Amino acid sequence: MMKKDPLIHPITATPEEVTLIREHIGQQTGKKPHPKTAYLIAVIQRVLKEHRQFGKLTVRQVYYQLVTRNVIENSKGSYQSYVHHLTAGRKAGVIPWDAFEDRARMFYQEPRPQYDIENEENEQDALKSWFRYALQGSVSKEYGLSKWEGQDYYVELWVEKDALAGFLSPLCREMGVGLVVSRGYTSYTFKQEAIQRFSKIYDEGRDPVLLYLGDLDPSGYDIF
Numbered sequence: 001m002m003k004k005d006p007l008i009h010p011i012t013a014t015p016e017e018v019t020l021i022r023e024h025i026g027q028q029t030g031k032k033p034h035p036k037t038a039y040l041i042a043v044i045q046r047v048l049k050e051h052r053q054f055g056k057l058t059v060r061q062v063y064y065q066l067v068t069r070n071v072i073e074n075s076k077g078s079y080q081s082y083v084h085h086l087t088a089g090r091k092a093g094v095i096p097w098d099a100f101e102d103r104a105r106m107f108y109q110e111p112r113p114q115y116d117i118e119n120e121e122n123e124q125d126a127l128k129s130w131f132r133y134a135l136q137g138s139v140s141k142e143y144g145l146s147k148w149e150g151q152d153y154y155v156e157l158w159v160e161k162d163a164l165a166g167f168l169s170p171l172c173r174e175m176g177v178g179l180v181v182s183r184g185y186t187s188y189t190f191k192q193e194a195i196q197r198f199s200k201i202y203d204e205g206r207d208p209v210l211l212y213l214g215d216l217d218p219s220g221y222d223i224f
Contacts, residue, residue, distance in 0.1 A: 013042030041089040056101040147176030160214035
């Protein structure tokens with residue numbers, strides 16, 4: 001049995017909230033979740049609402065909120081169960097997919113020039129400035145256009161290992177390709193952000209391409 005700390009503000013959910021969540025998920029998936037699962041999702045909603053003014057939380061931060069407030073136990077099995085139920089609630093739409101942020105994984109956006117000639121109000125002055133300083137290496141690096149501007153494809157390179165980011169960064173910067181460090185299996189948050197990013201690219205009339213580098217082992221194949 002978990003110890004109660006009088007300094008920790010308890011958090012609960014009402015039976016009405018639990019019923020609404022069960023009904024909503026049942027309509028979306030065809031199967032109502034267990035009342036305990038719906039209760040956990042309802043409490044998660046309350047935690048997110050409490051911290052909304054402070055910005056997004058990570059999945060693990062919400063987990064520790066539930067632990068310290070005696071909602072769930074602090075164990076590996078408890079965390080795995082929590083993530084499973086949380087993902088189910090997000091897929092069913094009762095918890096917004098973008099309510100969390102994933103700080104453990106990195107996304108290096110496609111490098112953009114510091115000075116984009118096409119976006120200058122006075123193109124003639126921009127061109128004069130370009131030719132004036134083009135031969136000066138230290139200055140000319142600040143000028144240029146995106147290598148993928150107007151292309152049929154948008155390319156991202158995903159790598160499983162964080163240790164390879166430093167090795168691949170110079171190449172991606174040279175090629176103008178975005179670099180994603182997934183650190184193993186990507187989270188639901190990270191995948192949804194990629195879906196939004198690729199959907200926007202697709203709506204622009206370009207085909208998104210994801211290149212993946214991972215270990216040649218069962219996990220590497222499964223991640224792919």
